[in-house]
Amino acid sequence: MIVARATICGLPEKSPRLDRHSMDQPFRILIIEDNPDTRANLRDILELDGHEVVVAASFNESKAIAKNGNIGLVITDRRLPEGMIEEFLPEVKENSVEADIIVVTGFGDMQSTIAALRLGVTDYVIKPIIPDDIRSIVKRIAEKKRLQAELAEEHYFTNEVLKTVEAIVLVLGLDGTVIRFNPFFHQLTGWTQDELRGQDWFEHCIPEHERVRIKEVFIATSHLEHTRGVVNDVLATDGRRHRIRWSNTTLKDATGAAEAVLAVGVDVSDLVAAQVRALRSERLAAIGQTMTALSHESRNALQRIKAAADVLSLEVAGNKNAEDDLHAIQRASSDLQCLLEEVRSFAAPIHVHYHATSLDHVWHRAWGDIAATRQGRDATLIASCDSENLKIEIDAVRMEQVFRNLFENSLAACHDPVRIQIDFCSEDDEVEIRVTDNGPGFNPQQQQKLFEPFYTTKRTGTGLGMSICQRIVEAHGGTILVQPCSSGACVVIRMPRQASSDISHPSQLASSE
Known part of the structure; x- marks a missing residue:
């Protein structure tokens, strides 16, 4: 039975569109119906609610319309000029990927209904079509689409924020294991999701001397307390430490019980x-x-x-x-x-005079300078690779002083036989220099204070050697740090291969005599 066009007589005037979303972007409906009266009748009914309706008299005609995209709903007669809609449902879904499908028929049966639903049909409507019923169905589908679009937009926005924001977003289970974190954490520390997911956060990423304090903060947060302003170091995969200021809260389940801890951290290392x-x-x-x-x-x-x-x-x-x-x-x-x-x-201020030189010559001269100190000692310096061709723009005299100080420290700390190893690694525009020895190394407290002026682990000395090394390296635009090592001490220097024209470091700005 076909609903006559006269069916629309007496219906209310067009109502305001359903919501702000429909005002900005009307819900687009494609009607496939070979009967012109039914087609026009359906169009009038659906346009009352502010939907955008496009029509086609056959499946072949609908394909060209569907290719223009943005179809949210397809309402199709079951019997079309080309055959039964079941034959074309896969192609309908392919042409209108995001669209729901409503099949309208006057000859419904259980088997065909089940078959259509299995093929992805959203609803099955039996003629005669009741205007309020079809409007209700379409309104429900339009609202679902609106909510899906809002959810997708919110999801996209959240993902873009997580990818873009220069802050750590970290989720920990109540047992302290890592659940997930945002890409910035990977960029900052080198840790990947696969490496840390399910692992103990404190054992892997918090320095040993800070674990007790940070665990106490974590426990307080997990008991539904909001904590902020907490600052601690986070360990990167390469041994670097980043000073992070945290704001923490709990994530709750449907009953209001804490199920995870959300921590947002800002890198304040530079500050x-x-x-x-x-x-x-x-x-x-x-x-x-x-x-x-x-x-x-x-x-x-x-x-x-x-x-x-x-x-x-x-x-x-x-x-x-x-x-x-x-x-x-x-x-x-x-x-x-x-x-x-x-x-x-x-x-005194450090003024750096740059010259392109080979690192091989620099550390060789430094080792030769301490020949008197090495006299009578079983001391060997091992270079893991040929650094002769590793050119770098540095102040060679200043860097000799750095190497000399590191070598003297190793000789003072190690018992014979002394084994000092120096490794070089060049990546892009940066050079990494790693000096290790077979001595007792440094405990966490010593690592924290090693570069403080007048701090020393020797029986005698001013405690200025490592501070001077730090000032020299930083005057070159580089960094120097002590890395945890299974045995002995490990000092890592990273420096740019080429001098930067805009280097103006506080090491160069100290008051002169």
Whole structure:
């Protein structure tokens, strides 16, 4: 039975469109019906609700319309000029991938209905078509499509935010295992989802000395507390540490119980480093000013001590005890002179003079400079690869000082036989230098303080050697850090291969004498 066009008489005027979404983008419906009256009748009914309706008299005619895309719903007669719609359903779905399908027929039976539903038909309507019923069905489908579109848009937005935002988004289970994280965490640390998913977050990514404190924060958060402003280091796969400031909350299930912890972290490493450099510059300026006055007075006093000792050496010649005492005074005077010079050089600004040079020549000269220190020791330096052809723009004299200091530290820390290994790796525009030894290494507390001025693990010394190394490396635009090692110490230096024209590091800005 076919519904006559007169069926629409007495229907209300066109109502406002259903929602803001339909105002912005009307729901587009394709009607495939060979009877012109039924086709026009359906079109009038559906346009009352603000839908955009396009019609076709046959399946072949509908294909051209479907190719234009954006069809949200296909309403088709079961019997078409080309045959039964069941034959064409796969092609209908292919041509209108996102569309739901409603089949209208006057000859419905259970088998054909089940077959159509199995082929992906959304609904099966028996003629005569009741306007309110078809409007209700279409409204339900349009609302479903609207919600799906909103969900897809929200999902897209969320994914784009997670991919774009320069912040860590991390989800942990209540047992502290990693559930998931956003791409920025991978970019920052090198960890992949496959490597960390299901693993203990604290064991893999938190330095040992901070684990107890951070676990306490995690437990507090898991008990439905919101925690923020927590700062701790996160370990990258290459051993680097990133200082992260966290804001944490819980994710809850349908009953309101906590099921996971959501942590959002911002990398504040640069900010912390800038604060440290600013503080260091202030301290260097103060040290520099103090040393200007101190070195002037001390130099005169040391010169007087030296002159008096030289004269006295002539008078006590042949007196063994007096000569021994005099030599002790001279050594003390020399040690004091060296101490003053080391502090003065630490406080003075570092000016880098770049030259293209081979790293092989630099570390070879540094090793040769400490020949006297190595005398009588079983000490070997091993280079894992040929660095002769590894050219880099550096201040060779300054970098010799860095290598010399690292080698001397290893000799002081290791018992014979001493084995020092130096490895080089060049990646793109950066060079990585890794110096390891077979000594006792550093504990977490020592690693934290190693580059602090006046901190030393030796029995004697000023504690300025590693601080000076850090200033030299940073003046080149590089970084130096201590990496955890299964045995011995491991110091890693990363530097650009070419000098940057805009390097202006605080190491170069300290007050001069």
